[in-house]
Amino acid sequence: MRLHTERLDTSVGRAAWALFVGALAGAGLTTLALLPMGPLVIFAFPVALIYWAAGLVVLATPAWALLHHLGVRGQAAAVLLGVGLTFAAGLTMVLPGNPLIPLGRPADEAFHPLVLYGPLLVLCAFGAIVARVVWKIAYRPSEVVA
Numbered sequence: 489m490r491l492h493t494e495r496l497d498t499s500v501g502r503a504a505w506a507l508f509v510g511a512l513a514g515a516g517l518t519t520l521a522l523l524p525m526g527p528l529v530i531f532a533f534p535v536a537l538i539y540w541a542a543g544l545v546v547l548a549t550p551a552w553a554l555l556h557h558l559g560v561r562g563q564a565a566a567v568l569l570g571v572g573l574t575f576a577a578g579l580t581m582v583l584p585g586n587p588l589i590p591l592g593r594p595a596d597e598a599f600h601p602l603v604l605y606g607p608l609l610v611l612c613a614f615g616a617i618v619a620r621v622v623w624k625i626a627y628r629p630s631e632v633v634a
Contacts, residue, residue: 496561496627503552506625507544510618514540517614540618547573548622563623570619571612578611 515537522532551569
């Protein structure tokens, strides 16, 4: 996997389709991870889809555009960007003051590192997969004009 390659190109249409499929993939992975919740999981997919779509549009698109402009178009760069942005966005879940952290657990259990950082690591893995999906759909080898 290479970070830098200028022999790959994309179009606005392919990029938009890739972001859409990436949001679906992220929401699907998130929903699968939440299956142990039971019947409440039916609400997970639409909510996760909103979050993944917003993250891809607001965070990933500007960063991707910058990397594309700089010629950094490799698969490894996409995966690193996906993991990094997912980590940054997911970190907000584990910061002190987040009202969702306790979820009815005793305070000492709610702030156990596995409770806080386990889901973040899973989200980072999902970010890598989503980034790979987006990269695979968006990029094609550049056509050489003779």
